[in-house]
Structure formats: structure tokens, C-alpha cells
Amino acid sequence: MTSPALAPSSPEPAAASPVSLPESAAALPVSLPETLGAGTLGESLRNGSLEFGRLDPGAPEIGIGPILQRSTGPIRAAHYVPAGDDTVLWGRLPAAGDVPILSVDSGTEVTIDTVSHEGLLDDQGGDPVAFFGAHGVPRNRVLDDAVEIAGSVPRDAGIDGPHVVSRPIEVRGARPGDVLGITLVEALRRVPYGVISNRHGRGALPDRFPEGPENVSVFSPVLPNDPTDLAADAPAHGSVPLRTGAPGLRGDPQTPPSGAQPGLGDGVAPGRATFPLRPFLGIMGVAVAEAERPHSVPPGIHGGNIDVSLLVPGTTIYLPVQVAGALAYVGDPHFAQGDGEVSLTALEASLRVTVRFDLVSASEAAARWGTLSAPLIETSEFLVPCGLGDTLDEAMRACVGASVALLGTRFDMESHLAYAYLSAATDFRISQVVDRVVGVHATIRRSDFEGDQNLGALIAASESYESALAADDTAALDAAFIEGPGALRADAHGVLRGSEAISRFRGRRGGTARREVVTRDVRWIDPHNALMVIETRTLSGGRGLNTQHWTLGPGGWRIALAQVAAPAAAIDPAVWRIVGTPLVPASAAGLLAGERIAVKDLVAVAGQRIGAGVPAYLAEAENEIEPAHAPALAALLEAGAEVTGIAQTDEFAYGLTGTSGPHAPAANPAAPGHLPGGSTSGPAVAVASGQVGIGLGTDTAGSIRVPAAYQGLWGLRTTHGLVSRAGVLPLAPSFDSVGWLTRSPELLRRVMEASVPGLSVEASEPEIVCLPDLLPGIDPDVLSAYHAALARLEAQGLTITELAPAHLAEVPEVFRVVQAGEAHAAHGKWVAAHPGALDPAVAERFRAAANLDPAVLAAAMVRLPELRAHLNAALGERVVLLPTTPGPAPRVDADAAELNRVRAHTLRLTTLASLTGRPALAFPVPRAPGALPIGLSLIGPPGSEHTLLALAETLFPSTVREIS
Numbered sequence: 001m002t003s004p005a006l007a008p009s010s011p012e013p014a015a016a017s018p019v020s021l022p023e024s025a026a027a028l029p030v031s032l033p034e035t036l037g038a039g040t041l042g043e044s045l046r047n048g049s050l051e052f053g054r055l056d057p058g059a060p061e062i063g064i065g066p067i068l069q070r071s072t073g074p075i076r077a078a079h080y081v082p083a084g085d086d087t088v089l090w091g092r093l094p095a096a097g098d099v100p101i102l103s104v105d106s107g108t109e110v111t112i113d114t115v116s117h118e119g120l121l122d123d124q125g126g127d128p129v130a131f132f133g134a135h136g137v138p139r140n141r142v143l144d145d146a147v148e149i150a151g152s153v154p155r156d157a158g159i160d161g162p163h164v165v166s167r168p169i170e171v172r173g174a175r176p177g178d179v180l181g182i183t184l185v186e187a188l189r190r191v192p193y194g195v196i197s198n199r200h201g202r203g204a205l206p207d208r209f210p211e212g213p214e215n216v217s218v219f220s221p222v223l224p225n226d227p228t229d230l231a232a233d234a235p236a237h238g239s240v241p242l243r244t245g246a247p248g249l250r251g252d253p254q255t256p257p258s259g260a261q262p263g264l265g266d267g268v269a270p271g272r273a274t275f276p277l278r279p280f281l282g283i284m285g286v287a288v289a290e291a292e293r294p295h296s297v298p299p300g301i302h303g304g305n306i307d308v309s310l311l312v313p314g315t316t317i318y319l320p321v322q323v324a325g326a327l328a329y330v331g332d333p334h335f336a337q338g339d340g341e342v343s344l345t346a347l348e349a350s351l352r353v354t355v356r357f358d359l360v361s362a363s364e365a366a367a368r369w370g371t372l373s374a375p376l377i378e379t380s381e382f383l384v385p386c387g388l389g390d391t392l393d394e395a396m397r398a399c400v401g402a403s404v405a406l407l408g409t410r411f412d413m414e415s416h417l418a419y420a421y422l423s424a425a426t427d428f429r430i431s432q433v434v435d436r437v438v439g440v441h442a443t444i445r446r447s448d449f450e451g452d453q454n455l456g457a458l459i460a461a462s463e464s465y466e467s468a469l470a471a472d473d474t475a476a477l478d479a480a481f482i483e484g485p486g487a488l489r490a491d492a493h494g495v496l497r498g499s500e501a502i503s504r505f506r507g508r509r510g511g512t513a514r515r516e517v518v519t520r521d522v523r524w525i526d527p528h529n530a531l532m533v534i535e536t537r538t539l540s541g542g543r544g545l546n547t548q549h550w551t552l553g554p555g556g557w558r559i560a561l562a563q564v565a566a567p568a569a570a571i572d573p574a575v576w577r578i579v580g581t582p583l584v585p586a587s588a589a590g591l592l593a594g595e596r597i598a599v600k601d602l603v604a605v606a607g608q609r610i611g612a613g614v615p616a617y618l619a620e621a622e623n624e625i626e627p628a629h630a631p632a633l634a635a636l637l638e639a640g641a642e643v644t645g646i647a648q649t650d651e652f653a654y655g656l657t658g659t660s661g662p663h664a665p666a667a668n669p670a671a672p673g674h675l676p677g678g679s680t681s682g683p684a685v686a687v688a689s690g691q692v693g694i695g696l697g698t699d700t701a702g703s704i705r706v707p708a709a710y711q712g713l714w715g716l717r718t719t720h721g722l723v724s725r726a727g728v729l730p731l732a733p734s735f736d737s738v739g740w741l742t743r744s745p746e747l748l749r750r751v752m753e754a755s756v757p758g759l760s761v762e763a764s765e766p767e768i769v770c771l772p773d774l775l776p777g778i779d780p781d782v783l784s785a786y787h788a789a790l791a792r793l794e795a796q797g798l799t800i801t802e803l804a805p806a807h808l809a810e811v812p813e814v815f816r817v818v819q820a821g822e823a824h825a826a827h828g829k830w831v832a833a834h835p836g837a838l839d840p841a842v843a844e845r846f847r848a849a850a851n852l853d854p855a856v857l858a859a860a861m862v863r864l865p866e867l868r869a870h871l872n873a874a875l876g877e878r879v880v881l882l883p884t885t886p887g888p889a890p891r892v893d894a895d896a897a898e899l900n901r902v903r904a905h906t907l908r909l910t911t912l913a914s915l916t917g918r919p920a921l922a923f924p925v926p927r928a929p930g931a932l933p934i935g936l937s938l939i940g941p942p943g944s945e946h947t948l949l950a951l952a953e954t955l956f957p958s959t960v961r962e963i964s
Helices: 040-047 128-133 144-152 362-369 392-411 415-425 455-471 474-480 499-509 615-620 631-638 681-688 705-711 745-755 780-795 808-833 840-850 854-875 896-916 945-955
Strands: 079-081 088-090 102-104 108-113 164-166 169-171 179-189 193-198 216-224 236-241 272-276 280-286 303-305 316-320 328-336 351-360 376-378 382-389 427-432 438-445 488-491 494-497 515-526 529-538 543-553 556-565 576-584 596-600 642-647 694-699 714-717 737-742 768-770 800-802 879-883 920-924 935-939
Touching: 079 102, 102 108, 128 144, 169 328, 169 351, 179 280, 179 328, 179 362, 280 316, 280 351, 316 362, 328 351, 351 362, 362 392, 362 543, 382 392, 392 415, 392 427, 392 438, 415 438, 455 474, 455 515, 455 529, 455 543, 455 556, 474 499, 474 556, 494 499, 515 543, 576 681, 596 631, 596 681, 631 642, 631 694, 631 745, 642 681, 681 694, 681 705, 681 737, 705 714, 705 896, 705 920, 705 935, 714 745, 714 945, 737 745, 745 945, 768 780, 780 800, 780 879, 780 935, 780 945, 808 840, 808 854, 808 896, 854 896, 879 896, 879 945, 896 935, 920 945, 935 945
Parallel strands: 079 108, 102 169, 488 556, 596 642, 596 694, 768 800, 768 879
Antiparallel strands: 088 164, 108 351, 164 328, 179 316, 179 351, 193 216, 216 236, 236 272, 280 303, 280 328, 316 376, 376 382, 382 438, 427 438, 488 494, 515 529, 529 543, 543 556, 576 642, 694 737, 714 737, 714 920, 879 935, 920 935
């Protein structure tokens, strides 16, 4: 049952104090067999570091093993739910309207402390310290959360059930009609003892037991099979004495057998019945759709008190979702149970469990199991349909009916043949007979249905999928995948989750390389699920591997998961237009000897053409071979660097995401599945992937800084006009600036010294300016990093000033209008003459530029120098700290509306440096492994490049290294 559960407290450390007894057991001193005195185990027993004790003759054995107080001991999952008065319910199960204590995605593991109700109930005194103390358990061996729950969690003993269950956990995306799988991943014993109870009017023989007027609670100590293995999940036994008042586990403790140690290697103890432990959860469920919380005792379609002893670690129970989010819960921990649970309870005791929640869409569930009328369990050996009813006859009939239906859906087996099979081959077991609603479960052997009867249909489905790929038949490709959020497709770009995301990706991709299948290897999971590994050969050369999980439903075989490993390309066309070994050698030895360069496809390379990221433009430039290197490139070659190749750019550099161009987007090496940023996308990816050390590009509105932030790089937009733009195709000359990308500040410094040798390298300690008006819309992680950087600068003794310059809000619009006008002047005539040559988003920008009101453009051109002068005067010699972008890189499947939103927020941050002509350095923020890159920027007065670099290096020293 469930009720609020756990407020944090400070439990006593497990090994901090020796074994002690409560006052009720004070007359029973702790003693140990002398045979334990010499070894490490014996010493641990004596000093109490393992926190268990053995009592003198006549006293009961209290069990051997660790105590897992909340928040101590092994905790497997990243999500942990302790037990206490704010995290459990007692006697009732969650219902619609209950507020979840945790929200997780499908596939997430959660570790949960569960507490047994035995020892807490009113008929046992309601005081677990006293109850267990009477059995020789010291206070520090009683769970603190059990004490807290017994004392503060509300429960009406007259109407509520006995069980303690966790408050609900939301599984994001779960909807009524879906099915939730709850897998028990791990079960650790929290205590080395448990209780088996029988109460009047309950159990299989209520007219006979209990035999006296009182309820009976049998205390059962735990003894490990191997006395040297005291892990919380080590094999162990429970025990019940043959007669009331019988001696402890080893008979007479005063006369132990020679060499005896506490353990049950043979599984036998004199005077007691011992039995192996198989921990499981009696209760796993989902919230009911009613507003009233259901009683914890009777199970149902929601799960709840199912008490199926097969639900040990490694098994899964499937439950139809009734409310949004599923609101899953667990409880009623068992150490062991026989089928039937005849006495009322089995060996009940607290467990620390780790469970995994897996959401199955309604359509996929229907294909796999049909309509579930009761919980369904799957183990490695069995399919286990359940039947519930008021009597065993009703439960048996329900279970047989569910089994026939399951065999029909799962294996396409005719009903009368399924009925015959079940009679001949399947055991029907009594789950329990004591929970008001009784249960029967079937154990259908998976191995009886293994075979290759579906192989032909599976191969045919695979061949159809390959044909659809070759024809770029997007409708057929969509139909080849299962529908809903469970579909997955993964490649070098990352993971696409859900059929809608996969479909959007295909719609943008425009087909794939022609390929032929070399081999297919199939490994069966079960007759309805198979793994297929396909080796392919592309017609253009190279081999690829595709791993697919196919599942069989009413519509035939469909793909649930596909992982694509395309052939390794000698040249990735999304990164490079042309490469060489090298394409251009160094012209001299110098500061950059041994470094390689990726040149943006706007910069003149002698003997090559400029393509500007537009195939049609490149084709028309066939006879326009560049006679000389652009000065910006020549300086690097003269310093000893060589050109590896010409790298891709957004079309005419009119973009910030890296999404335009014939092969875009390139895979972001630092954030798979996310955009690389643009327009200097090709050089940035080449640098981030380690193919080159230097990316030579241009920055008009952030085209170097944005990919730097998205890929964890150092990117510098130089002072406007500082580096010659001769030989560089323009976009908007009022803002265009040459710059570089590197993986380290050290290399960036050498690049600056080689490119602008007369630039002062002396770094000053400037006043730092923050501009709060530019911060709305920034992601929390970026904002946190920004404030941390400000704090570090202040700690270094630098002055931090907030500034709100007049007319700052005008910057993005004035920039936009002037950029559009100049872009149209530079390329508008060519764009108009080549309809359909550009990506729709870039074409729309040129269309808008062509339709600019001349008066609006003229006014913006007049306003530009005024605004530039005003802001430069306001900023003076101070340095501005800003986020580079509002957040990490958008996903590759982000829609146009999302990209436009990000673009608008980004331009608000990047256009200040562009409009004022100031240098801007983008640098990475250190992140936890697996976190998406984010960046900050420093904007300084003209010529302050070295100061910005020195300042950035002091902020996050951990980023001052090359990304390997």
C-alpha cells in the first residue's frame, strides 16, 4: 500500500558501532564460536563491523549479512528513490491525480528502497524496533526508514491494506492504451532477516490457522551459503525452526562442529527447515484511472499485489497503461515465496531494487500480445500469462483464455491447436490464494516455439526495404518501421527516436547511395523478433553494415531499430569539396610547420575555383581558376602550414546552422545527432574531427563563432579589416571578417602571429562589461556558465560593470537590413537567374533581400555608421562577455520553426561584434562527458585579439588543450 514516504535523515553508518542489543534483549549477550577467532571473518564478527550478532544458547539467530540503510551501500542507478514518509504510500496504491515523485524516459533504470510491512503493522505492535528487538535484532540492525514509516505515514488499519509501496514514477510519453514493461534488474537484501505471517480469517486454511487466539509471525534469519560472501545479493537461505523454541541455526552454539563457520554450504541446519532465497517484488503496478486510491491487497489489470514468484531479477511484467505517464510503483518485497503463498504472507523482507521502465506503444503491444486482460510476465524461459478471479476456478479459466489468445497473437497459432498444446505442454501454477482476488499463471516455454518458420517472410520484408531505399520511396520506408515513439534509427549523426522523427529525416535526406546486399545474417530473439546484420556494397565503392531489429505484428515484419554504419568515405562530401595529400604544400618553414588547413569555399586557392557551397555556381566557374592565393591563406602557407582541402560552407555563407548545400549537414563530431553550425561548417567539422588543425573561414553574423560553440572549438572573428579580405568572396562587406578555428588557444595564438605579425601581443586587464538586455532566452546551462565566468573574472580582480547602451536593441534589425542589401548586391543577379539552385531557406533570404524597400535600406545604411560610432563610444576599451549562442546545437531533425527561433536568438548575441567591427573570440565551456558543447564569447576593442585570448585562457583552464 502506499502513502508518503521518506524525508532525508542521517542514518547511522553501517559499520560505525559494534553490535548492541535493545533493552528488551539486554540479558542476552553476544557470543561467537571460538573457531571464528583467528580469521578476518571472525574478527569482523567480533568487532561488529559487519553489523550482525550471534546470541547465547537458547536465543534465536538474527541472521548474517549487511544492513542497507537509506542512501548507504550499493546504489546501481543514477535515479535513486529512498523510502520514507514522503516517498511511500501505506495500504493504498496510486491513482489518477497522484503527483509523481520522479519523471523518467522510457528505458531508464531507477533504484528504489522498498520496505516490508512485516514488523510495522498494528497487530505486531506498530514499533519495528520493539518487534525485531524481541527477536534479538539490535536497533542499528533495524531500518531507519521502517521506523519512520511506522511512526509517521498515515494508514487506517480498519480499511487500508498492509503493503508499503513507492509513490508513483512518471514515464514520460506513456499514454492510455500503451503498455509499460517493468523489469526487475537487481534485488539486494537490505536486512538479513524476514517474517512469515498468518492472521485470523486469512490464508488458505482460515478455519484452522492460526491455531491459537493470536496472529502468528515467524521470524526467519538469513544465512549466506558461503560465509565469506556477505554481499547483499549473494546466494543465501532462510529458515524456519521445526518446533517453537528450537535452538538456533547451528544447534547448540556452545558445541559447534570443528571448524564450523556461519554458512549453509550444504543448505541444511539441524532442527530447522532451510530454503533458498529468490528475492522478488510482490507488487509492481501502474496507477488506476479512478480518483480513489485502490486497496493494496487485491491485484488486477493494473498489476499491484500479483505475488508471482517468477518475477525475480531479469524478468519483466507488462501492464496496460491507464493514465498519462503510467505512474508506476513497486513494493511488497519478498525474499522467497512458494506458489500459492498459503499462509497469507511468504518470507517478507525489505529489498533495494533496481527496475527499468520500458514503454511499448499501443500499436506495437497489440502486435506482440493482442489485448491484455491481465498482467503478462516474460522470463528468459517462459511467457507467463496471468489469470485473476474471485475463485481459483475463475482464475484458471481466465489464465487459459489469456494463454490461448497470446499464442494466437504471438505465434499465429489457431485457437483449438493452442488449447491442445497448453493441455499437453504447459504447467498452470497457483500464484497466490490469499489476496481476495486469487491468481493462476501459465508457464509457456519459449523454446517450444523457436524455429525459422518466419525466415522467408522476414527476408522478403528486408528485400522490400532495400528496394524502397533504392527508389527513395519515402512512403514505403515509413511503412517499413514500426509506428510510434519506440522506433529508433542511429547513424554517425546520432539517434532519431520515434517514427515521426525518422520520417522527417528521410524527407530531407533526398535518397541514399545506391547499394547492394552482400550478406544477411539473422539471429532469432523469438519467433516474432529477430536481429539482422546486413553487409552492403555501395555501387560507388566501399562496404557498410546495417544492424536491424525486426518485429512481427499484424502488418507483417517491420523494423523497430536500425543502426547504420555507412562505408567510410575517402572524402566526406559534407565536409570537403576537394582534398589533396596535400592539396597545397607549405611555401616555407615557419611558426606553423606541420599544421594542416581546411579552407572555406569562399577563399581563393591558387589553381582552384570558388564554389561558395553552390554546385551550380561552381560549375559556372569552370574557367575562373584563381590565379593566386588569398593573402589570408598565403600568410599561413608562408608560416609552414599546408592545405589539406577546400571545405564546405552554407550557400554563399548565408546561414548559421550548416544545413544548406548539396551534402549538408555534416556530422557534428562533438555532438552526434546535432547540427554543426555554419556557415564555416566544413572547416569547423574538419578541425573538430582532427582531420586538420586550422580552419580558415569568414564571419559575417557569427559564421565562425557559432560552429565553434556547437563543436567545442576556439573560434576568432578578427577586427573588421585587420586581415585582408582580398580573394575572399563577399557576402556583406560592411560586416565580413576573416578568422580561424582551432582546437586549442595555443595554436590559435600562433595563427594570429603568423597572419598579423605586427599585432601587439601584450595583454591588458580590461574592465568587463555584461549586457543583461541580451540575455533573455538563454538556456539555463549556458546562463549558469556565463555567471560562473563572471564570478571567475571578478575573483581575478577585474571590474565587472553592467551596461545598457542606448539603441542596443536596434543592432539586429540594422544589421539584417544592411546585410540583406549587400548580399543582394553581391549575388542577387546570379540567384535570380538560377531559380531552384539554392536551399529553400537561403533562397527565401535572397528573395526577401530582393524585395527590400529601397527607402528602408537607405535609412539603414545611414543609421549603420551612427549606431556603430555610438556603441563603440559606449563600450570604449572595455571587454564584453556574452554567451556565444543561446544554447547547444539544435538536433538535425529540428523543424524550420525551431531553427528560425534559434537563428533569431543567436543573431541578437552575435551581431554586436559584427556591427561594431570589434574582434570576438568564441571559446568552449568545460562540460561533463556526454554533455553537448556550449560556448562563451569575449568582444573587445579593435586590435585586442591577444588580450581576448589571454583572458579566455584564465577562465576555464581545463579547455586549454586540444580536443582529441
